[in-house]
Amino acid sequence: MEKIVKFSFAHSATFQISSREAVRVFFSFIPKESNLSIDFRNVEFISRAAAHELLLQCESLQKKGVIISFKNLNDSLDKMIDIVSSSRKKGEKKATFVNWLEFDNEWQLDKYLETI
Numbered sequence: 001m002e003k004i005v006k007f008s009f010a011h012s013a014t015f016q017i018s019s020r021e022a023v024r025v026f027f028s029f030i031p032k033e034s035n036l037s038i039d040f041r042n043v044e045f046i047s048r049a050a051a052h053e054l055l056l057q058c059e060s061l062q063k064k065g066v067i068i069s070f071k072n073l074n075d076s077l078d079k080m081i082d083i084v085s086s087s088r089k090k091g092e093k094k095a096t097f098v099n100w101l102e103f104d105n106e107w108q109l110d111k112y113l114e115t116i
Helices: 020-028 048-063 075-090 106-115
Strands: 004-008 035-039 068-071
Touching (some): 020 048
8 A cells, every 4th residue: 555645734824825935845845755645624725826836746746656636625725726727728827818908109098098
């Protein structure tokens, strides 16, 4: 039977995962030769950048044969991870996609702004 290492973000003082660096530090403590179960109990928020880094770190370990599972994801965490995962596949940020507007001159910009 393979060893499964259980790690939890719940020991975080804020119960938020707000940065890429927080995820990198978390993964720096994980033995790379074991299968991994990550517990998100009491974690209320994950930023888009942190979710992206989480997926990158997991992908890197999975390429080395590590099996990773997530436990106790609340709806908002699950949704953010899904959004980031699907945007990585499509190459666009779903939550932040914006149509670009271009104007040839300041007069055109002023006219546009008057309409909104």
